[in-house]
Amino acid sequence: MCRFIHSIAASSLAMIDGSVDALLTAMTCMMTAAASVIEAALTDEAGTASMGAQQSAMRRQLCAMSVAHAEAVVAAAAFQPAPSDIDVAAVLLGAIWHGPSALASSPPVQQALQSLAERLGVAAEGSEAAAVAALLHREPQPGDGLELAQAAVTRSCAYLRCANLAGEGGPAAGQGTSSLRCSKCKVAWYCGTACSHGDWRAGHRRMCGALGSARLAGQESTGR
CATH class of the missing domain: 1.20.1050 (Glutathione S-transferase Yfyf (Class Pi); Chain A, domain 2)
Known part of the structure; x- marks a missing residue:
């Protein structure tokens, strides 16, 4: 919807x-x-x-x-x-x-x-x-910014303004054949290039580093 x-x-x-x-x-x-x-x-x-x-x-x-x-x-x-x-x-x-x-x-x-x-x-x-x-x-x-960014990247397409009704990657992030992952933070997934670029301009560029750091910290805490 x-x-x-x-x-x-x-x-x-x-x-x-x-x-x-x-x-x-x-x-x-x-x-x-x-x-x-x-x-x-x-x-x-x-x-x-x-x-x-x-x-x-x-x-x-x-x-x-x-x-x-x-x-x-x-x-x-x-x-x-x-x-x-x-x-x-x-x-x-x-x-x-x-x-x-x-x-x-x-x-x-x-x-x-x-x-x-x-x-x-x-x-x-x-x-x-x-x-x-x-x-x-x-x-x-x-x-606040990291909390919102972490909520958004739970979706199969992290771009909240995604209008792609047909090409979404899948029911969970990274499960679709067309899914793209941010190469910098390796956390955010998108249904295509247009959404990855749109989200970068919409604010992912400000939170990309923090998301990546949080991912690494989580891996270290679990011993991965």
Whole structure:
């Protein structure tokens, strides 16, 4: 669904009245369903070490979904006709709720929150407007960029704005025949050259070294 929204944005197609709201509703339902399934799995009986690794992987997948979800909401908010600010705020808040804490401080999300706060104005406590205003006061932390980058690279294509609906590498990073891996950090995977170049310009160039260092540190800690 996230890739579908980005493909629409890339083609500059005009949307039919109500269709953007339907897309946002569908995204919310999918994220809620995924979070419910993962929560049920995580609250199941604690098992072997392999089960612990599986649970950790599921948490990373949910974080990756939430980061991509937030990027797609920001793209959908620019569609014409535009969805209601209340709907955009509710869907964006859902992505932040399920995602890494750093998501609220990422530049595109902060810009979207600022615009929403200005348009929604002051509202009663507990409303979307109050929640948006509260998130605007989160102080960025030193590790925010790495946390978001690590969430993104969990996907089969690490470029969050990927609009390639047909050529994605596979269900997990590096499992597709057309998958490309960043030659520098050896962590991020992409479905093709266009996405690898796009992600480099979008911010991977700033986090590539940190991702590579984190990979090496993880290998050393496990004795690999």
